[in-house]
Amino acid sequence: xxxxxxxxxxxxxxxxxxxxxxxxxxxxxxxxxxxxxxxxxxxxxxxxxxxxxxxxxxxxxxxxxxxxxxxxxxxxxxxxxxxxxxxxxxxxxxxxxxxxxxxxxxxxxxxxxxxxxxxxxxxxxxxxxxxxxxxxxxxxxxxxxxxxxxxxxxxxxxxxxxxxxxx
Amino acid sequence: xxxxxxxxxxxxxxxxxxxxxxxxxxxxxxxxxxxxxxxxxxxxxxxxxxxxxxxxxxxxxxxxxxxxxxxxxxxxxxxxxxxxxxxxxxxxxxxxxxxxxxxxxxxxxxxxxxxxxxxxxxxxxxxxxxxxxxxxxxxxxxxxxxxxxxxxxxxxxxxxxxxxxxxxxxxxxxxxxxxxxxxxxxxxxxxxxxxxxxxxxxxxxxxxxxxxxxxxxxxxxxxxxxxxxxxxxxxxxxxxxxxxxxxxxxxxxxxxxxxxxxxxxxxxxxxxxxxxxxxxxxxxxxxxxxxxxxxxxxxxxxxxxxxxxxxxxxxxxxxxxxxxxxxxxxxxxxxxxxxxxxxxxxxxxxxxxxxxxxxxxxxxxxxxxxxxxxxxxxxxxxxxxxxxxxxxxxxxxxxxxxxxxxxxxxxxxxxxxxxxxxxxxxxxxxxxxxxxxxxxxxxxxxxxxxxxxxxxxxxxxxxxxxxxxxxxxxxxxxxxxxx
Numbered sequence: 001x002x003x004x005x006x007x008x009x010x011x012x013x014x015x016x017x018x019x020x021x022x023x024x025x026x027x028x029x030x031x032x033x034x035x036x037x038x039x040x041x042x043x044x045x046x047x048x049x050x051x052x053x054x055x056x057x058x059x060x061x062x063x064x065x066x067x068x069x070x071x072x073x074x075x076x077x078x079x080x081x082x083x084x085x086x087x088x089x090x091x092x093x094x095x096x097x098x099x100x101x102x103x104x105x106x107x108x109x110x111x112x113x114x115x116x117x118x119x120x121x122x123x124x125x126x127x128x129x130x131x132x133x134x135x136x137x138x139x140x141x142x143x144x145x146x147x148x149x150x151x152x153x154x155x156x157x158x159x160x161x162x163x164x165x166x167x
Numbered sequence: 168x169x170x171x172x173x174x175x176x177x178x179x180x181x182x183x184x185x186x187x188x189x190x191x192x193x194x195x196x197x198x199x200x201x202x203x204x205x206x207x208x209x210x211x212x213x214x215x216x217x218x219x220x221x222x223x224x225x226x227x228x229x230x231x232x233x234x235x236x237x238x239x240x241x242x243x244x245x246x247x248x249x250x251x252x253x254x255x256x257x258x259x260x261x262x263x264x265x266x267x268x269x270x271x272x273x274x275x276x277x278x279x280x281x282x283x284x285x286x287x288x289x290x291x292x293x294x295x296x297x298x299x300x301x302x303x304x305x306x307x308x309x310x311x312x313x314x315x316x317x318x319x320x321x322x323x324x325x326x327x328x329x330x331x332x333x334x335x336x337x338x339x340x341x342x343x344x345x346x347x348x349x350x351x352x353x354x355x356x357x358x359x360x361x362x363x364x365x366x367x368x369x370x371x372x373x374x375x376x377x378x379x380x381x382x383x384x385x386x387x388x389x390x391x392x393x394x395x396x397x398x399x400x401x402x403x404x405x406x407x408x409x410x411x412x413x414x415x416x417x418x419x420x421x422x423x424x425x426x427x428x429x430x431x432x433x434x435x436x437x438x439x440x441x442x443x444x445x446x447x448x449x450x451x452x453x454x455x456x457x458x459x460x461x462x463x464x465x466x467x468x469x470x471x472x473x474x475x476x477x478x479x480x481x482x483x484x485x486x487x488x489x490x491x492x493x494x495x496x497x498x499x500x501x502x503x504x505x506x507x508x509x510x511x512x513x514x515x516x517x518x519x520x521x522x523x524x525x526x527x528x529x530x531x532x533x534x535x536x537x538x539x540x541x542x543x544x545x546x547x548x549x550x551x552x553x554x555x556x557x558x559x560x561x562x563x564x565x566x567x568x569x570x571x572x573x574x575x576x577x578x579x580x581x582x583x584x585x586x587x588x589x590x591x592x593x594x595x596x597x598x599x600x601x602x603x604x605x606x607x608x609x610x611x612x613x614x615x616x617x618x619x620x621x622x623x624x625x626x627x628x629x630x631x632x633x634x635x636x637x638x639x640x641x642x643x644x645x646x647x648x649x650x
Contacts (some may be wrong), residue, residue: 110374115354115364135171142174143181143235144298147290149190151306154283157195158313161276162328 006046013039026072031063037061048121051130173380177234179227180241180442183220183249184289188217193281198275206275207264210618213278217257224249229646237298237357245293247498247647248425249529252288252418254629255505256281259414261579261622262513265614266410269521272318281414288422297346297356297434297609300426304342304390307422308335311415327406334389334399342386349434361434368533371437380435384445387430392421393449393483394456397476404472405526409519412468413512416475417505424482425499425650429473432489432649439489446487447579454480454586461593468526471508476553477590478504484576484583485567493570498644499564499637506629507551513622514545520612531597533606538613542601544623551630553594554587566641612614 016039019032037060044053119132127135137145178185194209194216201209224246260281267273268543283306290303303424312335316328348357352375353364365371395403404412457477464470482500485493518534519525535542551558564587568580633640 106374115352115370117354131638137232138171139174140236141238141296141298142176144239144296144302147299147302147306150286151302151309153192154280154287154306154310154313157276157283158309159281161274161280161313162316162319 002046006043009039009042009046011110013043026077027069030072031066033068034061034065037065048124049129172235173290175234177232180232180234180239180293182227183223184286184293187216187220187282187286187289190219191279191286194279194282194575195239195276198279199273203273204268206273207618209275209278210260210264213260213282214257214520216282216606217253217260221250221253224253225618233295237359238299239291239293240295242649243647244498244649245289247643248421248501249289251421251502252285252292253305253503254502255417255421255509256285256414256621256627258505258513258526259410261618262413262509262516263410265616266408266516267317269519270318270321270408271521272408274317274318277314277317280310280314282336284314284414285418288418288425290428291422292425292509294426295358295429297349297358297361298429300430301343305339305424307419308339311335311411311419314411315403315415317411318408321406323406324408325406330399330406331403331506336388339394343387345379345382345384348375348382350379352376352379358429358434362436365435365437376435377438377441378439380431380442381445383430384427384442387423387427388449391420391427391479391482392476393479394476397453397479399454400476401469401569402583404475404635405466405468409468409516409524412472413509416471416508416512417501420475420479421505423503424486424501428486428494428497428649431486433492440643442450443487443489446483447576450480450483450487450579451582451608452480453477453483454583458586458590458593461590464593465528465649466526467528467531467597468524469510470528470597471515474590475508477586478552480586481564481567481583484579485570486576487576487579488570490570490574491645492573494648495641495644496563496566496570498647499633499641500560500567502640502644503551503559503563503630505631506626507548507558510554510623510626511545511548511632513619514541514548517541517613517615517619518610525619528544528597528600529604530608531600532604533608533636534610535598535601537606537608537610541613541615541623544627545601546598547627547630549594550599551634553591555591557631557634559630559632559637562634562637562641576634 013036016032016035020029020036023029023032037056041053041056041061044050044056124132188497190213193627194213197212198206198209227241228243228246231240232563233240260278262541263277263281264273267277287303287305287307287310291300291307292304292328294300312332315331316325318324346356346507349361350635355361355364365376385396389399392400404416407415437441454477457473457480461470461473461477464473478500482497485496485500487493497518515526518530525531535546547558554560554564556562564583571577571580571583
């Protein structure tokens with residue numbers, strides 16, 4: 001039952017992500033991207049990560065997509081005219097098939113059961129999923145968490161430098 | 168509600184990074200109150216900040232300590248690399264103001280961004296958690312994307328920024344995927360714990376870890392501009408403002424190597440046979456592609472871009488060896504490369520004037536007679552890049568190649584020496600234009616400001632002193648290896 005559900009969700013995700021790059025109208029691409037994000041959120045739920053699923057829907061499917069659609073509207077991007085060049089299509093297909101073959105080879109030769117971390121479903125049931133994420137953010141991954149603030153500051157300064165009107 | 172036990176934090180481990188970030192943020196505030204013509208003073212302030220940071224680094228030498236539950240470590244290896252980053256950042260800042268004023272884009276934000284990039288590099292060198300390394304790389308990359316496109320009025324600069332951003336984001340994906348697979352295979356992101364987990368045959372025989380290693384290698388190879396992941400380099404180096412090109416040809420390359428070395432030598436020594444043979448191929452490809460393409464360049468910035476690819480190849484030779492001599496050779500070479508490369512770019516900036524960068528070889532005709540001191544300085548840097556004694560470049564290459572010979576990679580060393588010989592051609596060609604062609608211009612626009620003189624003196628000292636008496640620095644480098 002679970003496998004069947006996974007297959008359906010994964011198939012929709014793949015179909016939608018193909019539509020993202022194949023649609024000629026950018027709004028349609030953006031809407032397909034939202035569907036892809038929803039499918040990913042569903043996969044997170046199946047992995048017992050409800051917090052990640054909620055964040056995926058709120059941040060990606062919500063906030064970021066609103067931005068993308070806004071940009072499309074503000075820039076008034078028209079439906080893509082002109083045909084894609086044939087050799088680019090061929091190269092892309094060839095590379096994609098090669099990568100697909102590599103993935104198949106890799107999967108057929110190895111087991112995907114790696115090492116397990118310290119936290120299992122018993123720990124999640126005891127403390128709670130969101131609490132565990134918060135805990136590791138403020139204990140084990142405190143430094144990476146703080147570096148993120150520097151990263152965001154640098155990105156904001158950079159965006160202002162590149163976009164402000166008067167030099 | 169249970170309380171969270173905060174682990175030991177140990178702020179002194181990240182003291183250098185904290186000092187530099189605070190200076191950068193203070194500069195952002197001060198920038199608002201500084202008039203447009205006086206933005207150069209921000210540069211001097213940031214150099215003061217860098218000097219304080221350098222001092223705080225020297226305190227930690229010889230006393231390795233870690234902090235933040237194993238996310239960062241302050242060992243000699245990290246300190247040596249941080250020294251390289253800080254020296255190269257200071258020298259690039261010295262030559263920035265005059266160029267930006269000339270090109271009319273002297274926004275004060277350039278200095279905080281350069282300092283943020285340096286903070287990112289320092290975190291990469293001292294990160295012992297894949298998350299820290301990745302975030303350090305992102306801080307570095309985001310700042311560099313902006314810096315590459317900093318001259319908004321120039322189409323080439325815009326192109327450089329956008330190209331670097333698109334390809335850089337793409338390669339970050341590879342790196343992150345590799346880290347995710349490594350985490351999946353070992354169950355941890357800490358470098359030391361990965362090594363412990365990989366000891367067991369169950370984990371190391373799992374192809375997932377090998378795939379993770381390969382993808383991480385791809386990501387790092389992009390950052391250090393190793394062939395076949397070098398395509399972005401010439402366009403970005405040519406289009407970016409020249410002081411920024413000087414900055415990003417040294418520091419980020421060194422930072423990429425620092426993180427690459429730590430991940431392969433500390434986390435995955437189990438696969439030494441595999442990654443040595445991988446790096447062997449990369450080293451040969453990188454040296455050969457870089458040198459052969461550089462032979463055909465007419466634009467000096469593009470030529471130095473290809474030469475920087477070739478130099479990444481020489482460093483990969485020492486990396487392939489993976490022994491003490493090779494690793495200390497990498498440290499020594501990275502430091503001397505900082506001096507010779509930034510020195511060469513400083514002269515390139517002086518030859519250009521507003522609107523005309525004068526980057527073609529023909530523009531250098533007779534430059535050596537019109538400005539003898541600058542001509543000699545340029546020759547010193549080029550000789551060092553070519554690896555001709557007594558410059559530091561020779562000593563560095565000597566140790567890189569002898570490391571390879573010690574590890575039994577005779578052919579690799581031979582290919583390296585042949586490549587190095589071929590490279591002499593295109594370095595000498597610049598000198599031929601400078602001294603053997605009739606001058607067509609009188610170069611009366613060349614203006615040597617005090618900052619440039621200081622930068623050039625530091626660069627010449629940094630090239631000649633370790634070249635003649637390599638003992639001190641080599642000793643430091645030998646104490647700083649990871650083994």
